Amino acid sequence: MAQARPLLGVEDSDEVLVERVIRGDTQAFRMLYGRHSRYVAGVVFRLMGNDAELEDIVQDTFVRANERLDSLRDRGQVRSWLVTIAVRLAQSKMTRRRRRSWLRRQIMPAAPTVSDPRDRAPADELYSALDQIPDKLRTPWILSRVEGLKLEEVACSCDVSLATVKRRIADAQTRLDRRLGDSA
Amino acid sequence: MTDRHARDLAARPVPWDDIRQRRVLGRIEATLAETRSSTAAPTKSRRRGPILGAGLGLAVAAAAAIALVVLPSAPVEEAIEFPAVTESLAVAPVPSIPFASWPELRLPDDSVAQLRHGARVDVQVHTDELVELAQHSGEVRYEVTPNRTRAFVVDAAGVEVRVVGTIFTVTLSEGEPARVTVQVERGLVEVDNGTRVAELGPGDSLGLDVDDVDDEIIMVEPEPATEPATATKPASPRPAARVPSIETLLDDADSARAGGDLARGAAALRELVRHYPKDPRAYSALFQLGKVERARGRHAAAAAAFARCWKRSPRGPLAEDARAESAVSWQAAGRADRARTAAEGYLSKYPSGTHRARMQPLLGAH
Numbered sequence: 001m002a003q004a005r006p007l008l009g010v011e012d013s014d015e016v017l018v019e020r021v022i023r024g025d026t027q028a029f030r031m032l033y034g035r036h037s038r039y040v041a042g043v044v045f046r047l048m049g050n051d052a053e054l055e056d057i058v059q060d061t062f063v064r065a066n067e068r069l070d071s072l073r074d075r076g077q078v079r080s081w082l083v084t085i086a087v088r089l090a091q092s093k094m095t096r097r098r099r100r101s102w103l104r105r106q107i108m109p110a111a112p113t114v115s116d117p118r119d120r121a122p123a124d125e126l127y128s129a130l131d132q133i134p135d136k137l138r139t140p141w142i143l144s145r146v147e148g149l150k151l152e153e154v155a156c157s158c159d160v161s162l163a164t165v166k167r168r169i170a171d172a173q174t175r176l177d178r179r180l181g182d183s184a
Numbered sequence: 185m186t187d188r189h190a191r192d193l194a195a196r197p198v199p200w201d202d203i204r205q206r207r208v209l210g211r212i213e214a215t216l217a218e219t220r221s222s223t224a225a226p227t228k229s230r231r232r233g234p235i236l237g238a239g240l241g242l243a244v245a246a247a248a249a250i251a252l253v254v255l256p257s258a259p260v261e262e263a264i265e266f267p268a269v270t271e272s273l274a275v276a277p278v279p280s281i282p283f284a285s286w287p288e289l290r291l292p293d294d295s296v297a298q299l300r301h302g303a304r305v306d307v308q309v310h311t312d313e314l315v316e317l318a319q320h321s322g323e324v325r326y327e328v329t330p331n332r333t334r335a336f337v338v339d340a341a342g343v344e345v346r347v348v349g350t351i352f353t354v355t356l357s358e359g360e361p362a363r364v365t366v367q368v369e370r371g372l373v374e375v376d377n378g379t380r381v382a383e384l385g386p387g388d389s390l391g392l393d394v395d396d397v398d399d400e401i402i403m404v405e406p407e408p409a410t411e412p413a414t415a416t417k418p419a420s421p422r423p424a425a426r427v428p429s430i431e432t433l434l435d436d437a438d439s440a441r442a443g444g445d446l447a448r449g450a451a452a453l454r455e456l457v458r459h460y461p462k463d464p465r466a467y468s469a470l471f472q473l474g475k476v477e478r479a480r481g482r483h484a485a486a487a488a489a490f491a492r493c494w495k496r497s498p499r500g501p502l503a504e505d506a507r508a509e510s511a512v513s514w515q516a517a518g519r520a521d522r523a524r525t526a527a528e529g530y531l532s533k534y535p536s537g538t539h540r541a542r543m544q545p546l547l548g549a550h
Binding site: 026030033034037038041042045046050051054055058059062063066067124125126142145146147148173176177180 | 186189190192193194196198199200204205207208209211212213215216219444481
């Protein structure tokens, strides 16, 4: 009996692409990037709340992934792994952003700002509230409630236990409800 | 309460398109190439990368930290530089100029639009400062006479191609989604989909899925197939069937903004400008569009809208403000070169203008 051959046009699985990348196949890396970069960018964009550092984080995510791909055990889980890298990079950026923002408030006089309240979308309100809770609560809440990741995935991405991630999401939820409820 | 916010956030479009994807891939590959080629010595990098040697990193960490906390945030966008051609993003071969005698649209400045397969083109604006063509369908090869004092713009389903003097082809393919392809034979063009701006040089090609790239881009309603147009004078496109009235679009824009739906507000304004370019209200709609895009953080799109506003009526009541806002928006978009040019243009036109102080810092922008 003739052996079944793969259909023409069937794309390589993530596992195959990862193997090829590890062997130095740059074309496979581009395919992997093409397959997952948009998703990673979406996660980062929603975590950060704007796209100011979006490209930097996506860039660093894939550079780092390329360097450490051989450490990935379950090669079919490359998307989750990329998200984990991206989340850590985003958290690092957020921490730096908070410090920068704090320092700017200390050294610069408050500049008058003009904004049209009609230009504010609900998502902006949410980010205003999210900006007031710690990153360690903000990140799991967004990954769970906005990105729709499973709790196990969120725990893995945040590098904490399942119990901790549940507690943090609940804590974030309480604080957000309070803040958004107040502003409603 | 938070459920609604979370849903709203999840539904927010991610500003990630072909242009951005290509740009970041180029940077990644450049970083990886540098990493591979340099084992010890630090090399120049396009930006601060994560691959710096640990020793060097420690040495500069303190200085970098100080710079990071003191300096204001980096611009939202950076000037786009296309990476070297890669296999996966191979530049399509530029077709040779066919001998077939396609109909031609010759403009007064001797620029020529060669109307190829199923092409339909209207001249929207033709002044000493601006030539703007609307390409509704098909393939058109443009040979633009160099002229630095006037802008030459082709608008294909919301994707703007801006040039100074060059030869390039724009193909607007119908389908789901529609696709705009720009191929450059000579010179430089700037492709702007309202979200991002890309520069293409000789031999470069760029394809943009219209629906994918920007859900606000409104396709012109297809009209019955006819012979390729051979327009010889400016023609105003008639609003196609089922296009909302201008009042409806204005109401829609206002209510969307009032409701905080900036994307819908911008879409309504774009549609208004597209379908009613001659209506006086399109002028202020362009200014409003600039404000909305700025509020959305889409500074390049805001700059383009402000620029279209003042170019549409260079002596109009909003011209001075629009010129200034365009310059400021280019700066916010990370396009210091364009910001400087726009600021110079403003100061030349309004040496004692009300925005003079805002323009001065842009002159030294790099």
